[in-house]
Amino acid sequence: MSSANKDILVYVPDIPSDIADNDGEQMIQTRLQNTLSIKVKKVKCYSKLGVAVIQVTMEDHKTRLVSVVDSIVLDPHRSINISFVNKLELDSYIVYDRNASISKIPSSEKLVTHLKQAYKSIENLLCESITPQIPNIFHVTFNTLDNLVEVTNSSDFQLDGILATVYPCVNFSFLENLPRTTNDDKLRSAVITQNGDKELSATSLYIQYNKDTGDAVILVSKSAKTWLMKQSLIIDGQNIEKKTALTCRILVSPVPRGFNLDHIFNDSLFLNRVIGHNQVNDTLILELNNMETYKNVLAQKVIKIDNNSMKIKPYAIVIDPETMEIDAEN
Known part of the structure; x- marks a missing residue:
């Protein structure tokens, strides 16, 4: 949905990826009108991104949703809540094949060049490795929602012969000093357990564990609210603190x-x-x-x-x- 100056837009950053776009749009419009008496001009869902854009008719309605209501129950049967924000964070992550040789992983500059050539509308893209210790994952910030939608529609691509996948609008955290018995499956199970046993799709959860260093990076969609509220992960009886940076x-x-x-x-x-x-x-x-x-x-x-x-x-x-x-x- 284009955001012309006259449009009054409210954003939802946490739409579950398993809700079809048409269903999500209808559900949001119905809930806002029936429970809050807010007239909605248009709703556009992007389930691949886990976000929605709501066009309302009055600034007062926008202020009410963002500053007063904050969140509502979208589907009581499935315990799905959504929240409202004034602005979307367009931070995303691009993950190269973890088995690729470090020396062959394209640089952030090459990645930016590729995206600009593939999508002519992209400008001033910010891109950097999340940390030198994990050289195959890059943090990318897009300028517009339209740019992110365009890239996400072709979420898998190759650069210099190495497969890369886009994980849009996700949260990331590091785990260190994990038990030696840890593996990707155990980590996934632990995350899902702490997310209230709510299953997460392959596009909503990415886990990369390094047995040699005993650390992991977790990328998870913002619809996984229960997990995001946790400050640590429990695995094999150990409480592992979530971190935003690895120890040097x-x-x-x-x-x-x-x-x-x-x-x-x-x-x-x-x-x-x-x-x-x-x-x-x-x-x-x-x-x-x-x-x-x-x-x-x-x-x-x-x-x-x-x-x-x-x-x-x-x-x-x-x-x-x-x-x-x-x-x-x-």
């Missing part, structure tokens, strides 16, 4: 037995930048103070101290044979 950790090795770690901490590369550490055998795990430090340190690749050359690598779980627990999958 790197590995330094080999660190000789008995080596004075202060020599590493006081090196110009690490001075006043290390906020935590742990050593397992000859591998030193360092927690760094911010992402800029993380990038600079990894770019160094090797550090030499007292004739000892040590490699610097991205974080991965280091198993201590003396304290390790048996992995249920092995």
Whole structure:
């Protein structure tokens, strides 16, 4: 629905993806008119995006919906509520094939160029990797709803031979230090359980778990309100806090037995930048103070101290044979 200056528009950011557009439009119009006596000029649902646009006839009605009503029950039989906002957040995520080689994943600049060439109306697109630790997922902000609708209608595409999928208008969170018995299926089951056992479609939920690092990223539609209200995920009896950023950790090795770690901490590369550490055998795990430090340190690749050359690598779980627990999958 175009948003001309004269149009009085209210937005719904949390339409379930399993409601057909025509059904959603009729349900919204009927509920607003019958329960709130609000005359609706037009409703347009975009179930692929999980959003709807409502055109009302009076500014007072818009103010009432956004500032007073806030939300209503759309379908009492299925316990579906929708909310009203003044503006849509057009943040979306593009996920490349997780099995693609890191060196072959197209850059954010190449992704922007591709989208602009494929969809001529797109301008000033904002695009960046969500974090260097997960290089195959990009955060993209579109300028207009029309742009997002156009891209989402062809949600799967290839760039440089690598498959990519668009997840529009979703919320994302990170999980760290997950149990070693975790896998994608267990994570999906845990999310659905905490969402009140309400099933989520493949386009409404994306989970990417990295067993080597013990972390995961969760993309989920805004209709999953019960899950979004949770501050943590319960999995295998553990309470894992949801985060908006991953801890900046790197590995330094080999660190000789008995080596004075202060020599590493006081090196110009690490001075006043290390906020935590742990050593397992000859591998030193360092927690760094911010992402800029993380990038600079990894770019160094090797550090030499007292004739000892040590490699610097991205974080991965280091198993201590003396304290390790048996992995249920092995």
